[in-house]
Every structure is written in structure tokens, then in C-alpha cells.
Amino acid sequence: MQQRSIASAAISVIHGAGLEGTRLRDVARAAHVTTGAVTHYFDGKEAVLEAALEEVVRRTLQRLGRGRHKPPKDVETFVAQACAHLPVDEASQMEWRVWLAFWGKAIADDRLRAIHRRYYEAFVEHVAHVLRALKPNTSSREALLTADAVIATLDGVGVRAILEPEHWPSKRQRQTATALLVPLLREFEGAKKV
Amino acid sequence: MQQRSIASAAISVIHGAGLEGTRLRDVARAAHVTTGAVTHYFDGKEAVLEAALEEVVRRTLQRLGRGRHKPPKDVETFVAQACAHLPVDEASQMEWRVWLAFWGKAIADDRLRAIHRRYYEAFVEHVAHVLRALKPNTSSREALLTADAVIATLDGVGVRAILEPEHWPSKRQRQTATALLVPLLREFEGAKKV
DNA sequence: TTTTTAAAATAATCACCGTTATGCCAAAAA
DNA sequence: TTTTTGGCATAACGGTGATTATTTTAAAAA
Missing domain, CATH: 1.10.357.10 (Tetracycline Repressor, domain 2)
Structure with a gap:
């Protein structure tokens, strides 16, 4: 469940600093953990970013689902x-x-x-x-x-x-x-x- | 006039490798010069990328201009x-x-x-x-x-x-x-x- | 031809950041 | 209580690539 919160943290860092300006340390800090935790849960930076994108997709599709009725x-x-x-x-x-x-x-x-x-x-x-x-x-x-x-x-x-x-x-x-x-x-x- | 050709080289490198994958060395090589020349004409990587974007804009607007008649x-x-x-x-x-x-x-x-x-x-x-x-x-x-x-x-x-x-x-x-x-x-x- | 200046190559440095290694602490198992 | 395991913090490492400095070459001026 930490993965989710790290991905969310990544989203807000990307939001503020852009993709290039996104450092793993900042993602960790935004998630109230350290880089140790991040690398513990993910295989590397690429994986973190990918998870962030997936999280955005999840949220959007979920919002779509709510409108289905x-x-x-x-x-x-x-x-x-x-x-x-x-x-x-x-x-x-x-x-x-x-x-x-x-x-x-x-x-x-x-x-x-x-x-x-x-x-x-x-x-x-x-x-x-x-x-x-x-x-x-x-x-x-x-x-x-x-x-x-x-x-x-x-x-x-x-x-x-x-x-x-x-x-x-x-x-x-x-x-x-x-x-x-x-x-x-x-x-x-x-x-x-x- | 070298600036133009370096900017064009940057465009084709970005085209092939994406922005993140774009190294100054590759831009230089694509322009048939070395990094020395690149840094001679530009204040740094940012400036090179900016020039590449400007060049794309130039080309597009020029194409628009041709259709004006x-x-x-x-x-x-x-x-x-x-x-x-x-x-x-x-x-x-x-x-x-x-x-x-x-x-x-x-x-x-x-x-x-x-x-x-x-x-x-x-x-x-x-x-x-x-x-x-x-x-x-x-x-x-x-x-x-x-x-x-x-x-x-x-x-x-x-x-x-x-x-x-x-x-x-x-x-x-x-x-x-x-x-x-x-x-x-x-x-x-x-x-x-x- | 000598001198000077500019253009670009080559080589060295330096910073940044992701990664990896080590160590600690807490919670669960024995 | 002792032991053990896993979750995470801390810190050192190392690669990569931009930047900077130095040198060479070539062209223009004297």
C-alpha cells in the first residue's frame, strides 16, 4: 500500500517540478519516507515514474466509471x-x-x-x-x-x-x-x- | 549560420532519442562538429534545446506563410x-x-x-x-x-x-x-x- | 611574412543524482 | 526473553554527462 502513496507523491512532484526536475529524493520526501523506502518498493526511478503514470490513469478511469450511471x-x-x-x-x-x-x-x-x-x-x-x-x-x-x-x-x-x-x-x-x-x-x- | 545547423541537428536527435535521451555530444556529432563548437555557439544545453524549439516553430510558421496566397x-x-x-x-x-x-x-x-x-x-x-x-x-x-x-x-x-x-x-x-x-x-x- | 584574432577540437573537471551497501529498529516468531 | 525477519533509514559510491579550460588550427589583418 506504500507503493500507492509513493506513486501519488511522485505525481505531485512531477506536477510541481516537471518530469526532468523530478528527483527521487523529492519523491521520497513528499511521501514522508526516504529514498531507501522508495528503492525498496520499486526497481528504480523508471519504475516509480511508470507507477505515477499508471496512478493517473487509474484515477481518471475511475472518475469515468462513476459517470457511467x-x-x-x-x-x-x-x-x-x-x-x-x-x-x-x-x-x-x-x-x-x-x-x-x-x-x-x-x-x-x-x-x-x-x-x-x-x-x-x-x-x-x-x-x-x-x-x-x-x-x-x-x-x-x-x-x-x-x-x-x-x-x-x-x-x-x-x-x-x-x-x-x-x-x-x-x-x-x-x-x-x-x-x-x-x-x-x-x-x-x-x-x-x- | 552554424547555430541553425546545430539547432537542426538537435531536432533530429530529439526526434530519435526523445528529450531526455538527448546528449550534447550526440547533437554535436549529428551536426558534424564537437561539443566545443556547440558550447562555443550556445550558452549551454538549455540554450541549444530552446534553439531547437525555435527552429521547429520557424519551419512551421514558414510553411503557413507559403499557404497564405x-x-x-x-x-x-x-x-x-x-x-x-x-x-x-x-x-x-x-x-x-x-x-x-x-x-x-x-x-x-x-x-x-x-x-x-x-x-x-x-x-x-x-x-x-x-x-x-x-x-x-x-x-x-x-x-x-x-x-x-x-x-x-x-x-x-x-x-x-x-x-x-x-x-x-x-x-x-x-x-x-x-x-x-x-x-x-x-x-x-x-x-x-x- | 608575421601577427593577431577567432573558431573549434581536445582534454580535464565537477556536480548531480541514481544506485548500492550497510546498519538499525520494531514487530513477530520461537 | 531471545531470535529472527523484513521494512526502512543513513550514508557512501560511482557513472554520466554538462561545463570549463587549454590547445590547436585556420583565417584575416598588419
Whole structure:
């Protein structure tokens, strides 16, 4: 159970110092242990970072799971739910920053790429599932394509919001995401009521 | 003029090894010089990396500049032009990978963040300009909002394509981007001709 | 041609940080 | 109580790579 708390500590260090600025000592200190404990539980720094990424994925997917019981019946609530995944508050901002920090590292690291792949797979599946609630008789292909589009929207807006937080308050994030998602989903629904 | 070639060398090293795996020696070797030359022209590693990022920005904006003379008159050609900015070929893939590699680092680095901000500023301005060609009487506000949405689309699809290149051939990239952009731009145009 | 200055190579240094080794302490087993 | 085991702290080690210093080479000026 210590592993979890060390991984969480790593997340907050990465959040504050970036991946490159993350030293094992600081992770240990943030977890209220010493480097001895860290190396006791992990095979090395890489393993610690990997665990941190996995922890972020876990949290995000868990949050998705909680939303599974209220499938949206109309476009507006769908968009509102989708926007909740943007970096609009402290907690999600932290996860976004860490998630984004690993993108660059994942480019040259098969192991991390695999984690990303798994995450997106689950995310796509979730969005496609929710889309089917919006339009019951949808081809799998159409649902998946639209899910990709929804996720691209969130990633695109999220990245921008993380890189320019002072210019991207939650309102602007929602506005931009809405501008993309509403027309997309109207098209998806088929019925365009002005 | 050596600075340029060292920066370019840095780009290709980052492309191959990722930011963390980039050693100054390798950059020097790729530029056919030694570390002595590198440190002669730059104040240190940070400066070299910063120059690499600037070089990527330069190339991208230059490419944008070339497209400035053929403003699209309809949605289809606009989308086609936009999709040309996705990582659909070797060259643009390299630039995307490097660009993306710096996102994580920029989180904790004001200097790099400033570069990103400048780039997006120019990019937004360009897209908004092109949008005005599509719909002459557009409010500045509407054009900027739509430009943000277009850029978010490209970033969102681009990220995915970089992280999962084997699953995101150019065709899928275009498909996803089109699914988002066409409805968005029809809405933007105002006139929806089915 | 000599002198001078700049460009870049080569070689040495130095700091940083991950890793490894050792030792201690507490809790469970004997 | 003694013994033992495992969880962790402390501290020393060592590699890696950036930085700095020195030297060589080449080009330009005198």
C-alpha cells in the first residue's frame, strides 16, 4: 500500500517540478519516507515514474466509471459531461499536467506508450458507449469515429489550457469544446433541430 | 549560420532519442562538429534545446506563410488545407514529435512557455485570417473562437497520431479531423446546404 | 611574412543524482 | 526473553554527462 502513496507523491512532484526536475529524493520526501523506502518498493526511478503514470490513469478511469450511471439523453448534457474532463479545476489540472508530461517521454519509450494505448482504448470505449445512449441505433463504426473526434476535442482544448493556463479559464475551455462538440453531435444525431 | 545547423541537428536527435535521451555530444556529432563548437555557439544545453524549439516553430510558421496566397473559398478545401498540418508525412511527423516533446518541459519552464505562446498566437491569427476568406463578414470574436476550435482539432488528432502512429495512418487522421471540422465550419458559414 | 584574432577540437573537471551497501529498529516468531 | 525477519533509514559510491579550460588550427589583418 506504500507503493500507492509513493506513486501519488511522485505525481505531485512531477506536477510541481516537471518530469526532468523530478528527483527521487523529492519523491521520497513528499511521501514522508526516504529514498531507501522508495528503492525498496520499486526497481528504480523508471519504475516509480511508470507507477505515477499508471496512478493517473487509474484515477481518471475511475472518475469515468462513476459517470457511467447517468448516460446523457441530449446533446447539451453530453457536452456538459464531456467538459467535466477538461482541466477546469485544481485536481484535474494536476492530472492533466502529469499526463501531458509523459507524452514526450512516451515517444521514445515503448512501455509508456503501451500505457497510453490502454488508456485511450478504455476512454474510446467509454465515450462510444455513452454515444450509444444518445443515439441507440448507431453502427459501431460511426460510434467509434465520433468517439475519436470527441477525445481529440478534449485533448486539443486540454493541451492548450495546460500550456496557457492564464489565458484559458474554464469558461473559454468550455466555449471552445462546445463550439466543436455541438455541431459534431447534431450531425451524429442526424436530426438537426435548428 | 552554424547555430541553425546545430539547432537542426538537435531536432533530429530529439526526434530519435526523445528529450531526455538527448546528449550534447550526440547533437554535436549529428551536426558534424564537437561539443566545443556547440558550447562555443550556445550558452549551454538549455540554450541549444530552446534553439531547437525555435527552429521547429520557424519551419512551421514558414510553411503557413507559403499557404497564405491560396485562401480557400469553400469548406472542403479549407479542411484539406488544415489536414495538411497533421503529422501525415515524415517531415511533419518529425516536427510534431519534437514540438510535443517540449510540451512536458514547457510546463515547468517559463521561457519555453513563452515560445509556445508566441507560436499559438501566430497560428491563431493565421487561421482566423483564412476563416475570414471563407466568410468575409465575420466578427473578430467569432473568427477567433472558431480558430481556437480548428487548432484544438489539429492538436487533438495530432497528439493521438504521434502517440499511436501504427493505428493512426494519415487516412484516419483526416477522417477524424474532417468529422470535427466540417460540421463546425458549416455552422460557422451559417448556410447549411444539407 | 608575421601577427593577431577567432573558431573549434581536445582534454580535464565537477556536480548531480541514481544506485548500492550497510546498519538499525520494531514487530513477530520461537 | 531471545531470535529472527523484513521494512526502512543513513550514508557512501560511482557513472554520466554538462561545463570549463587549454590547445590547436585556420583565417584575416598588419
